[in-house]
Amino acid sequence: MSVAHTGRPAEGRRFSLLSLFEAMATPHQLDRYLELVTPMVTVRDLRAEVALVRRSTADTVTLTLRPTRQWRGFRAGQFVQVGVVIDGVRHTRCYSPANAQSSTDGHVELTIKAHPDGLVSQYLHAQARPGLVLDLSQAAGEFTLPSPRPRRLLLVSGGSGITPVLSMLRTLVDEEHVGSITFLHYAYTENDVAYLDELRALADANANVSLVLAYTDQEAGGHLHGFFGLEHLDAVAPWYADAETFLCGPPGLMRGVREVYRELGIEDRLHTEEFAPAAASAEGEAGGAVSFTASGITADNSGATLLEQAEAAGLHPEYGCRMGICFSCTTVKTSGCTRNVRTGDTDTDPDKAIQLCVSVPMGDVALDI
Template sequence: MNALPATKPRWPLRLARRAVSPALFDFWAGRVNPLWTLEQPLARVVSRTAESRDAVTLVLCPNGHWTGMRAGQHVNLGVTIGGRRLIRSYSPTPLDDGTLAITVKAITGGVVSTYLAREAALGTVVTLDTAFGEMTVPADHEALLLLAAGSGITPMRALLRDLAARGMPTVVDLYYWARQRDEFCFVDELMSLAAAHPRLRVHFLATREGDAPDARVDALAFDGVTDLDQRRVLACGPGGFVEAARARFQGKVAGFDAEAFSLPTLAVIDDAGEVEVHLARSGRTLTLSRGQSLLEGLEAQGVKPTHGCRMGICNTCACARTSGTTRHTLTGDRSSEPSSQVRLCVSAPATDLILDL
């Protein structure tokens, strides 16, 4: 595999920016090399490997506009399927040769995940946006307790590779849950890291096999974790898993950070009735339910706001609220501050609203 990312053309880009629009430049330059753009980070799929029974790892070779990321961060990745550009968030692992690895599990009904896991051929080009997320390892080398369920192992893999490159400077325990043993990813790599670094211990827990039911994050004793009150906990997985981990450890450890790749099944939608939402830029006024997120309500009315993770992490769907009150669908907190940014995917309308859409 060619490890050097394909880069932008060598002619002066400043002159190109003055002469043509980015869209026009990308249209014609892309006919010479699909990774040539004026500004947009792109990446080409250069390899694919079966990672577990239901997951595939794709290695992406980015162009010269990619500015990099910290281990543990997420990236909005865009693909074109059926003439539509769709965006989803993934947590890549930066590899030593400058490429990125993403591990994708085909989700029932998931258009993008199914396409990437089963259909995307070598050479497929995807867009990359600026990396985001705060679930990274700081330089002060706190002792860590990493909790991963399902696809939540992907940022943990990146974090462990980063720590290993620094000589594993702190004590780390990784607990990794999957339903069945053939769903675990990176098993050989994780075991090799643990064998090479005595400060790292890796625990695999299969919840639908011999380890259940005491293997659940809210039931496990974690007796083997020394100095638990001094650990920083990082958790990633489905929403219900993250909330169970939060309840288990919040206030009992030195710090707790988490990211969920699905919303928890909580009774968070408790408002009945409808409100009017005025979209200032388009001039439309819509009647939306208080009982669903703004993103879901707008999509049901045929409005397609730009969005990414749908989890309240990436801020891609954020827009200004000119007036009115919104309710956070996970916490129930209400906000009425004028001209503040609202994340549509995790905000529901509590009163009539005016949004900058």
């Protein structure tokens, strides 16, 4: 009787050898030693090397990344966490790939706007060069195109929120999608539009793609001027009630679009992704104390987010995006009431996992930190 060889015993031996090597490397992971030789040779860690750097506007930088073999790809609209060491401290931020999910070269394209107070974005804008190695997470997020693709799509973006919806547009074009697509982008001026030449080329080459540029600080040029409102929606997509809308941009644009869709009763057709943290309001909420029980520290409630209050107390909880997307800062609230600054929802349940970066305490709160 012959026995078919499945290859599993060999695979098991490889994992056993890996576990043995890692045990010998204690107290550090094996990758901590390998990175001393070359950062792109890893056993478990996912990393990416900067292969190309391009600066198309005054305050943005586009990085083409070559991930290590652990990379599993992404769906258009998702985000990744990028880690970089600055002055000996590792910082992590979330960015959305801008290339099509169907890209065959395995590369990841990120366009990063250098925000005035953005430590990581300012560093990458000024310092990123080919050969720089970054930490990279697998892609995550639910802001993705449905399948089958909608017959009509309205893609709305503002500023650096262009990247996830551009990824959607590129993916749809690669798939030869024949449905109607309107791409509406808001910027201060024409000089602030990343990917301007490519957007125009995509619209020229695809009869089903309509590009609409709206400038808030420039009266000449563009198709629309000022801020989003019903008149803009009627002008660019009169079929909006029969379409799916995907939106990513700064808080003002997000709020304006949501309000219009809510008034029209079609909020269920609006899909959104935040790329800026919501502001925490301390009005009526400051008071009481925040107890970090695992550390034995108690501090007066300042009304700021729990992540900011933990850091002000000298603690260093894990975090990633600082805007409620990546869930890296999820911590157990053992008691008290908190409010989510993104949704406005309050939570009074004990022993509840909450996101520190978007939760503010309302009175006394205890956390398992």
